[in-house]
Amino acid sequence: MALQYRYAPHGLEEKWQKHWEEKNVFHCTEDASRPKYYLMEMFPYPSGRIHMGHVRNYSIGDVMARFRRMQGFNVLHPIGWDAFGLPAENAAIKNNTHPAEWTYANISNMRTQLKRMGYSYDWQREIATCRPEYYRWEQEFFLKCLKKDLVYRKKAAQNWCPCCHTVLANEQVVDGKCWRCDSDVEQKELTQWFFRITAYADELLADLAKLEKGWPGRVLSMQNNWIGRSTGAEIEFALEGREGSVNVFTTRADTLYGVTFLTLAPEHPLVEALIAGKPGETAIRSFIERTKNMDRLDRQSETLEKEGVFTGSYCLHPMTGERIPIWLGNFVLAEYGTGAVMAVPAHDQRDFEFARKYGIAIKAVVEPAGKELDPAAMEEAYVESGVLARSAEFSGMPSDKGREAIIRKLEAEGKGKATVNYRLRDWNISRQRYWGAPIPVVYCEKCGMQPVKEEDLPVLLPLDVKTFEDGRSPLPQTPSFTDAVCPCCGGPARRETDTMDTFVESSWYFARYTSARKEDAPFDDAAIRYWLPVDQYIGGVEHAILHLLYARFFTKMLRDCGYLPKGLDEPFSNLLTQGMVLLGGSKMSKSKGNIVDPDAMVQKYGADTVRLFCLFAAPPERDFDWTDSGIEGAYRFVNRVWHLFADLQGVLHPVHACSDLSPATSEAVRSLRYVEHSVVKKVGDDIAGRNQFNTAIAAIMELVNAVAKYHADLSQTEEGKRALSSAMASVLTLLYPFTPHMCEEIWQELGHEEAMDSEPWPQWSKDALVTETCTVVVQVNGKLRGRIEVPAGSGPDVLEKTALEDPAVSRHLEGKAVAKVVVVPGRLVNIVVR
């Protein structure tokens, strides 16, 4: 056999893919004798075809997986399908098919596409979240949470997408629009199921610190913003002339003595009692109606005209006992804090404008050091911190001290307490759609809501239904599904017809991969303890909040429910967020018609070239623009490597990388060996330490260039042949994670018995990096003036002397006095002159 001169990727790629599959090369099991490495990419939604974004994501993952295997890790590298969700229903309606049929056909198609890319997955762990074997465990988790009050039902105004016919979680509303179809989201009063993610707000926030080393800063910052913790105080204002009080949340307790009114959300539960029978009640009611009917987006926009109305009721200042008028304001949010705000016009711009508009008093109680504020002359609120004034015994304290002291006194008198508020809301998981996991509860006329018994799980999603044209769920009209027996009294009951948000499935799939085929429990405890947490997770930054926050929450929640071990607080130790693949500067999209089809690229260049280009084009975190000339360049390189081997067959011995360290007599051998070992070092550092695949590939190119430069001379001598053989073995070994098919093929043709999939990562040698001389740069006043060649290890004195004598340097010293000479051995000499 001989290596054909022509590089023909298709046959050989398919040959090796078959080899991997038949030999089950990438299947893994728990093995205590080896260090584990759990690496996964975000699993795809089975939309029909893979796109370049997938290819980039999975190529990055595959390089890391193959690299870690070569390093001796026991690598778990699984794949699956995020298979529930709306597009399946919409496509089924459009094509007159069933969502299940559409989904499974897509999975089958995309599986073939992924296999054609040569990714090293353990296909025996493949999962699809729409299978009952998967979602039944989710239903069990739901029941467990119900018992622990971590999931609950409540009626509230919800985000409703009229186009998708379903509610959306807060995280799925982007700029007031549906994350999926971009329709304006409406508010609709509905009874829905919620996961109590807010119970974990503090832990989700605090544990971000554990991720500081392994997660990108921007993802941490986004989660931080989303959780939105603010510390302050809840303060009680007793109502005047009746029982009860209004509680407010404030971050500025230091301004308490400046309160001149309170503002309540029109939805505040006390409003009815406060306005009943007051003068102007009708006008107040019409204000409330008007505000409630406003579009949510308009109401929360910054340009909203701030309006309010006096309720006619008063409360009492907790410290001074002063009468404080209670107003309603269209800008106060019922859902944040207590839905009531203490207004301090002197120190809050919004309150300032409101007070000026309605002629309410302004009291300045925080002043810049040494200055007095005159409320009448103020043109805007003084919002900075300062020194407290007109604040009884707190006067004279700086803001932060005053804030603490005031809270302490309130706490002592039982009129308030230090507290924390979060922006994060509970996670609404009810979806009024068909293609999702059924929520395992029934409603009995007698007993009310009843959970399905665990032994009756799974609640199967019926497949023999027809979807409606307009997208409404057929489940409420499917008696075989809705008719149920009450688990409590045995009487007739109606089954819940809402399904779970698809983000629930993706919140725990990483744990299921560890024991994907287990039938009697969601997880195998030993497998969980061996594999988790995930060492490296890779995916798009668009999931920075949604999926990654939910998965973190689920990990903590499953831990507390006893499914995951104590101490497993975070699912993903390291996160790599890869950038998008663009075409012509914008995101590839079908509607815009700017698509590069991976299949077409594989057809034209082979999978190895496509993989290589995706990693070479840019560092993984950055977006990159697909260019035809770019992939041509990658193809040229692959061909160059192939031809080099074809030219050198008969010369090369079947040796391993870095195998030749015999004393070298020729300068070419020494040079090539130097390049070989420094490239081996760099590629390892780049892949393992920095995720810089583009520079790793660049280094391999340098090694190939070095071989091309020396091979004509070296192939003449036995010493040269040994050096070439080792260097070329290094090329293949380093390139293997990127272009595995080609490397396997050449490796075999070179005469190796073992396939490359069991080849270890090469060890570079310090000795090979030792040189006899080195080049030292000479600067004069920091400007580069010359280079000197000195024996390696030369001391400062020699360097200084050689540098000063160098003609290119001494020219710049004429007529000047040398003030100082800085010597960095092995690097540079800087001569400072005046």
Place this chain on the structure above:
RNA sequence: GCCGGAAUGGUGGAAUUGGUAGACGCAGCGGACUCAAAAUCCGCCGCCCGCAAGGGCUUGAGAGUUCGAGUCUCUCUUCCGGCACCA
């Protein structure tokens, strides 16, 4: 407004700890091979002055620290992302 990230040749991007700015590609230019083209191979390739030797300038702008700054500090500009009438 608050938080995070970024800015380097014609172009994608290198420069890992403050020490030769522009690795490796792409595009371009010149040459070899060819009847010719493609492919391939060899050479050149930041900007300005210069025949050259050489010199000057150069990492968004400006200052600072340092023998020395793309890298550290401060101020500013522009762009990208997140949060935002959040009390």
